[in-house]
Amino acid sequence: MRRTRHRVVIIGGGTAGITVAARLRRAGQADVVVVDPAVTHYYQPLWTLAGAGHAPIEESARPQASVMPRGVRWIRQAAERVDPDEREVMLADGSVLGYEHLVLCPGIRLDWDGIAGLRPALGTDGVGSNYAYESAPATWNAIRNTRSGTAVFAMPAGPIKCAGAPQKIAYLAADHWRREGVLGAVDVHLILPTLGLFGIPEYAGVLAEVVRRYGITVHFESEVTAVRADVRELTVRGLTTGATFALPYTMAHLVPPQSAPDWIRESGLANPDDPGGYAEIDKHTLQHVRHPDIFALGDAGSSPNSKTGAAVRKQAPVVVANLLAAQRGAPLPARYGGYASCPLTTARRRTLLAEFDYSMRPAPSIPFLDTTRERTDMWYLKRRGLPFLYWNLMLRGRF
Known part of the structure; x- marks a missing residue:
């Protein structure tokens, strides 16, 4: 040894x-x-x-x-x-x-077996997940191939990395269908284990308007427990009641439980x-x-x-x-x-930059900008600015 x-x-x-x-x-x-x-x-x-x-x-x-x-x-x-x-x-x-x-x-650790049937379904039959490099492209394939039917976006219970990501992709998908003129034919569902869309009222209010704009049905205090890819059906369980129901899907973006x-x-x-x-x-x-x-x-x-x-x-x-x-x-x-920050993409070239700390109040790092609303400049910060800062400064101990 x-x-x-x-x-x-x-x-x-x-x-x-x-x-x-x-x-x-x-x-x-x-x-x-x-x-x-x-x-x-x-x-x-x-x-x-x-x-x-x-x-x-x-x-x-x-x-x-x-x-x-x-x-x-x-x-x-x-x-x-x-x-x-x-x-x-x-x-x-x-x-x-x-x-x-x-x-x-x-x-x-991402527990891909924590949702029954997720692992074999991932990347096929309309199921994708942006929580893996290999399966993120499958999410885009599922979104662009969906012109009607039911789209489901789900978040698991418990702490996960980038807890806003399950919502971000729902809003970007709905925006894509809106621009394609087919949003009215797609029944969009968002399944969240939480009591609300976000834990800070200033940001939750903005997201509530985004949900209303896209006509998304939100299931609070719920999680997906199983995928039946053969019939394209999800099992959804209420976290407080324990009751389950079946939800069909044309496409689904799912996130595994984590620990x-x-x-x-x-x-x-x-x-x-x-x-x-x-x-x-x-x-x-x-x-x-x-x-x-x-x-x-x-x-x-x-x-x-x-x-x-x-x-x-x-x-x-x-x-x-x-x-x-x-x-x-x-x-x-x-x-x-x-301190944590979550750039919530709400549409193409629109981002809500949620910044907060242990006080669970907004903690803006750029005081003169109103980041409690959707902004185009925050989209470019997410798409271009943050990756540049990450590779060139943060990983070098300079930011």
């Missing part, structure tokens, strides 16, 4: 892992390891636009090697377990990494009462509540913010500042306020 020891080990080479690694290197940290088996890095926010025919899916992918910060050691293996008492990470190939400090950001990777719970790093198994951290410092040498950010952390790339952008400098302070034995100086 091969053993090595390092000053900082980062599990996960996605948005959070690369951003933290870049910031640590810029802060002068020489011994930084990133553990991730992926050979391709994805800018996932573009998948919604690809699923609506507004961007090529290939634009979202780059080689992982091209975003890895210089001077960082990249171990192309999957982490399988953490021993927080021994300060060790066990990898899939049997090797062991010791660490002084550990940063957990392995992303979120933290199993090994976080198995390593004793989650709260035993947390059904999602997320790494149990202080929501402000992002330090583990029981293991001060461990920090977590991104989708696998227990902080109650919306799981978005914008949240990672605010979390990464907090983790780096606090980790550096912990190395010196100093008090942790940085705090994360729960």
Whole structure:
């Protein structure tokens, strides 16, 4: 068994892992390891636009090697377990990494079998999902091939990454059918596990008008539990009543239930009462509540913010500042306020930029712009500005 020891080990080479690694290197940290088996890095926010025919899916992918910060050691293996008492990470190939400090950001696990029949139906017979690189193009095929019938867009219960995405594609699809002159022939359904369209009234009111504009039927406190592709039918369950009903579909955009990777719970790093198994951290410092040498950010952390790339952008400098302070034995100086951002695409070239924090109130980052309404400039920010900032600044630790 091969053993090595390092000053900082980062599990996960996605948005959070690369951003933290870049910031640590810029802060002068020489011994930084990133553990991730992926050979391709994805800018996932573009998948919604690809699923609506507004961007090529290939634009979202780059080689992982091209975003890895210089001077960082990249171990192309999957982490399988953490021993927080021994300060060790066990990898899939049997090797062991010791660490002084550990940063957990392995992303979120998509349970494609959590909806019965979804996995075999995905990408065929009108079923797509923008939550996978391979199936987002199938969403666009289903949308453009639908000229009449029933279209269903669903969100699962529980925390998911980019919780606005199941709604975004519904609005973009309806806008496409409106422009094609066939919206009146398409019965659009939106299935949400929540009590409302959005948790912040200022944005919920705008979305209610969008739903009214497109004539969308919304099923609140509900989720899809099964797909019967042979007869093109979904089973929908009410979360409070437990009652189910069958909903036929011509096309459907479905999102799988999500949770933290199993090994976080198995390593004793989650709260035993947390059904999602997320790494149990202080929501402000992002330090583990029981293991001060461990920090977590991104989708696998227990902080109650919306799981978005914008949240990672605010979390990464907090983790780096606090980790550096912990190395010196100093008090942790940085705090994360729960900021997250969700650019809700409501039509072609129209976006509602929802920004908020732990207060669950609007938290605009550009004070002189009214982002509580649909805006064309926010569409171009999502389509062009944010990808540029992501690839050229954020992943390099500069934004």
